Amino acid sequence: MDIFVTGGAGFIGSNFLNLLVPRHPEHRFINVDTLTYAANLKNLVSIADRPNYLLERVDIADRSAVREVFARYSPQIVVHFAAESHVDRSIHAPDSFIETNITGTFNLLEAFRALPAGTGKLFHHVSTDEVYGSLGEKGLFTEQTAYDPSSPYSASKASSDHLVRAYHRTYGLPAKITNCSNNYGPYQFPEKLIPLIILNAAEQKPLPVYGQGSNVRDWLYVEDHCEAIWAVMEKGRLGHTYNVGGRNEKKNLDVVKTICSLVAREQGVAEQTLLDLIRFVPDRPGHDQRYAIDASKVIAECGWKPKRDFESGIRDTVRWYLQNASWVNDVRSGEYRQWIETNYAARQTQSTRETTGGTP
Numbered sequence: 001m002d003i004f005v006t007g008g009a010g011f012i013g014s015n016f017l018n019l020l021v022p023r024h025p026e027h028r029f030i031n032v033d034t035l036t037y038a039a040n041l042k043n044l045v046s047i048a049d050r051p052n053y054l055l056e057r058v059d060i061a062d063r064s065a066v067r068e069v070f071a072r073y074s075p076q077i078v079v080h081f082a083a084e085s086h087v088d089r090s091i092h093a094p095d096s097f098i099e100t101n102i103t104g105t106f107n108l109l110e111a112f113r114a115l116p117a118g119t120g121k122l123f124h125h126v127s128t129d130e131v132y133g134s135l136g137e138k139g140l141f142t143e144q145t146a147y148d149p150s151s152p153y154s155a156s157k158a159s160s161d162h163l164v165r166a167y168h169r170t171y172g173l174p175a176k177i178t179n180c181s182n183n184y185g186p187y188q189f190p191e192k193l194i195p196l197i198i199l200n201a202a203e204q205k206p207l208p209v210y211g212q213g214s215n216v217r218d219w220l221y222v223e224d225h226c227e228a229i230w231a232v233m234e235k236g237r238l239g240h241t242y243n244v245g246g247r248n249e250k251k252n253l254d255v256v257k258t259i260c261s262l263v264a265r266e267q268g269v270a271e272q273t274l275l276d277l278i279r280f281v282p283d284r285p286g287h288d289q290r291y292a293i294d295a296s297k298v299i300a301e302c303g304w305k306p307k308r309d310f311e312s313g314i315r316d317t318v319r320w321y322l323q324n325a326s327w328v329n330d331v332r333s334g335e336y337r338q339w340i341e342t343n344y345a346a347r348q349t350q351s352t353r354e355t356t357g358g359t360p
């Protein structure tokens, strides 16, 4: 089959292609990606020359370009990763989130719907747990949790989920959705918490923690997410949503401290030297307090379960970033430096102590 993988040069998309292209020579994987700042073709060097892999540089927000690439391949399957994915960027400049995440998804759905009758077998939409908003101290997000997005990013992803579901109900479009918690692992753009803290700690730069670092995220190793998507594609029910997560709830501050300890060990420096770099900075507006996923449906129906525990996953992730200096240098372009300036220069340091908070 021909499988369109949108956003295949980004963090999760490239891990997905690296895992599945060699495993499934019977399918042709066509990476449909416009190559934004978050994309990197170096992520895909191990599969770039495989006969069952191709790249099509297409902006999914461009309706005619999407129509044209669908007409050229008539793909049976679409796995839709392409998105603007960073919450903080959506707060600074939401426009591209609306264009890519909402209009882009709409364009793909329309093109899929226009395929010759019987061609389109599956539209798999990759989404996020952020559509559900925030949890309090207790409880888990289930597939029945009401949508309550907090940021322009999560609102745009929620909109795209609603469109996918509506196309299934209205036009019978064969769709599935996965809503996953926070991923970590190789090839993640270092604007996100884990790679940012690893690289800053390695260079003994300040480690910015929003608010008091008490927000909780449910971390999943990226390959486990990719395996879950494939399991749902193979075994999930059409028209259904599956929540994906690893039951790995961690406070941000604890994640940062774990990274300090691992980087210190790898580099042979005193752990306290890195802990002293922690800076509590003004919080993200609308910051969701806690995410935690009930993944029992995907486990029961699709036979998936995560393979990596956080301890080994984060250790290997730290090593990957420390050992891949050329990848790191490559992505730290002018655009990266400009983003760091935009996001952190405006955030004055709040405190270097955990216990004091308040407005800067």
Ligand code: NAD
Binding pocket: 006, 007, 008, 009, 010, 011, 012, 013, 032, 033, 034, 035, 036, 037, 038, 039, 040, 058, 059, 060, 061, 080, 081, 082, 083, 084, 085, 086, 100, 104, 126, 127, 128, 129, 157, 179, 180, 181, 182, 183, 184, 189
């Ligand atoms: P990413 O930002 O690393 O990569 C996004 C990719 O999409 C890039 O290759 C980029 O070039 C491409 N893209 C962006 N705009 C495009 C456009 N207009 N046309 C074509 N391609 C475009 O994102 P990621 O972290 O890999 O996330 C992938 C998907 O998974 C997203 O839909 C995101 O919402 C979802 N998700 C991410 C996480 C996470 O923790 N990162 C968790 C759950 C769900």
Ligand code: DAU
Binding pocket: 085, 086, 087, 088, 127, 128, 129, 130, 180, 181, 182, 183, 191, 192, 193, 194, 196, 208, 209, 210, 211, 213, 215, 216, 217, 252, 284, 291
């Ligand atoms: O839950 C899934 C989502 O996870 C995905 O849909 C998003 O695409 C992905 O970016 C991620 O969103 P988060 O906002 O949770 O990830 P981020 O790495 O930006 O932040 C993780 C937590 O760390 C969050 O509580 C904010 C905090 N943080 C982040 C940065 C960048 C800091 O404390 N300091 C920082 O410098």
